[in-house]
Amino acid sequence: KSNAVITGVGGFVPDNILSNSDLEKMVDTNSDWIVSRTGIKERRILTDPTLATSDMAVAAVKNLLENTGVSAEEIDCLIIATSTPDHLLLSTASIVCDKVGLSNAWATDVNAACSGFLYAYTLGASLVESNRYKKVIVIGADQNSAIINYKDRNTCILFGDGAGAVLLEPTTEDIGLMDSVFKTDGHGREYLLVPGGGSKIPATVDSVEANQHYIRQEGRIVFKAAIKGMTETCTEVLKRNDMTIDDVNWLIPHQANYRIIHAVGENLGLSEDRVKVNIDRYGNTTAATIPLCLWDFKDDFKHNDNVIFTAFGAGFSWGATLLKW
Ligand code: ACO
Numbered sequence: 001k002s003n004a005v006i007t008g009v010g011g012f013v014p015d016n017i018l019s020n021s022d023l024e025k026m027v028d029t030n031s032d033w034i035v036s037r038t039g040i041k042e043r044r045i046l047t048d049p050t051l052a053t054s055d056m057a058v059a060a061v062k063n064l065l066e067n068t069g070v071s072a073e074e075i076d077c078l079i080i081a082t083s084t085p086d087h088l089l090l091s092t093a094s095i096v097c098d099k100v101g102l103s104n105a106w107a108t109d110v111n112a113a114c115s116g117f118l119y120a121y122t123l124g125a126s127l128v129e130s131n132r133y134k135k136v137i138v139i140g141a142d143q144n145s146a147i148i149n150y151k152d153r154n155t156c157i158l159f160g161d162g163a164g165a166v167l168l169e170p171t172t173e174d175i176g177l178m179d180s181v182f183k184t185d186g187h188g189r190e191y192l193l194v195p196g197g198g199s200k201i202p203a204t205v206d207s208v209e210a211n212q213h214y215i216r217q218e219g220r221i222v223f224k225a226a227i228k229g230m231t232e233t234c235t236e237v238l239k240r241n242d243m244t245i246d247d248v249n250w251l252i253p254h255q256a257n258y259r260i261i262h263a264v265g266e267n268l269g270l271s272e273d274r275v276k277v278n279i280d281r282y283g284n285t286t287a288a289t290i291p292l293c294l295w296d297f298k299d300d301f302k303h304n305d306n307v308i309f310t311a312f313g314a315g316f317s318w319g320a321t322l323l324k325w
Contacts, residue, residue, distance in 0.1 A: 004125035004136075005176035006325070008167040010064025011295030012056050013044040013282060018160070027153040034157050039258020043160025043283030045145045052086040054095040056163035057141040060291075061100050064165045070135065072100055078107040079124050080139040081116025081287040083314070084146050085109060088197065096139070105137075113192070114254050114313025116140060116287035118180070118321055121166070121309070125177040128168050139165040140287035147194050149214035158256070159215070160283035164291020175304065175324040181237045188225065188316030191218040222312075226260050229318035230310040231267040237308065237320045245269050247306050249325075252297075254311035255279035255289040264310065276300075286313070301325040 019042045020031035034040055046056065057080055065072060078093050085092040093107035110120040117140030124138040141163035150156045196212025197203045203213060230253060238244060245268050253261045258279055265275040276293045285292060290309050301307065305325040312318040 002129055002131050002170035003176035004128035004168045005171045006166045007169045008064050008068035009294045009298050010060045010067055011164045011292050012059035012063060013162040014046045016045050016047045017042050018045045023157055026150055027156060029153045029157060039279050040283045041280045044162055046143050046161045053082050053084050053141050053143045054086045054092050057096045057139050058099045060139060060163040060165040061137060064167055068167055072102050073104055075102045075105045075135050075137055076133040077127055078102055078105050078137045079110055079120045080141060081110045081120040082141050083111050083113045083286060084142045112317045113315060114286050115311040115317040115319060117290045118309055118311045118319050122180045122321060124168050128170050134170060136168045137165055140291045142286035142288055144286055147215050149211055154219060155215050155217055158284050160285050162282055162285040162288040162292050164288050164295050166291055178322045178324060179237055179241055180319060180321040181233045182319035185316045191221045192314040225316060226312035227263045229312045230264045233318060233320035234268055234308055234310050237322045241322060248308055249305040250307045251275045252290055252293045252309050256284045
């Protein structure tokens with residue numbers, strides 16, 4: 001049996017910084033409120049109108065190939081988790097394949113919002129474990145600035161743009177992805193969504209005038225559901241593998257709000273130094289948060305370290321993945 005192990009990490013964030021003081025000039029908010037309620041100090045925004053989600057994913061994949069020394073032709077498959085695709089019809093993965101020159105890969109998108117990378121990582125690992133695919137790239141990438149109303153203080157302070165990518169390869173060692181506990185509950189769909197632009201409310205002058213193409217969120221409901229969902233799935237994945245929290249070296253949680261991250265760590269009984277946090281610099285980059293944490297912190301992880309990824313997002317969709325680094 002082959003296990004699927006992460007053999008490389010790449011990432012990209014745009015140069016342009018949107019700080020809390022910039023936002024103070026755009027909506028009725030203040031930096032102290034944002035920092036104390038979310039932990040976010042700044043986020044990166046893709047401002048060049050000729051660029052989109054695929055361009056950030058391309059930059060992350062190029063960085064990954066450079067870091068690993070693997071050539072574009074060697075890649076068998078590419079999965080990109082995104083809820084801000086370049087286009088509604090045609091996968092962003094196709095565009096990334098073309099722009100990077102992955103001439104031997106097939107490619108597809110996964111949309112599970114903030115849980116997207118978690119789901120895509122398990123799907124990609126299953127392909128490697130099947131022994132049919134040797135080199136699989138999994139990306140999390142989102143250009144949230146494309147779906148944010150910068151007049152809505154409830155959402156515009158939270159989100160940023162970015163992309164992270166990992167390479168998965170087979171190993172006979174007892175490392176790599178061990179188990180995932182995933183949940184999907186469509187009852188949550190009304191609390192966090194972009195209502196317009198799809199088949200239910202197609203993009204029209206009226207729908208755009210009604211701001212239906214922007215993200216909407218019932219923050220308090222999502223906040224509570226996120227803490228509960230991530231705590232429960234982390235607990236379940238540990239129990240299922242006869243492990244306790246003391247066996248866990250690192251928790252990499254989805255970066256939506258520092259208070260959510262802190263509460264999940266506290267519920268699990270994990271000390272803060274074992275929980276990775278970069279929300280202060282990037283905000284919530286949706287599917288990109290976990291791979292961007294890997295990009296920032298991978299040098300801290302040692303061979304055989306037990307790591308948990310956990311996420312919660314629109315759908316609702318959530319879960320926890322246990323792996324050995
Ligand atoms: N600046 C100043 N005041 C604000 C701001 C702001 N930017 N935003 C809201 N407020 C006000 C509200 O109007 C409210 O005022 P009121 O009491 O007079 O009505 C007060 O602050 C408190 O508002 P709450 O919504 O209760 O604030 P809360 O502490 O819940 O923080 C937040 C809001 C940050 C949105 C939080 O609820 C949150 O992080 N929710 C979860 C986000 C998340 O996890 N999303 C999931 C992933 S996203 C994805 O899947 C795409």
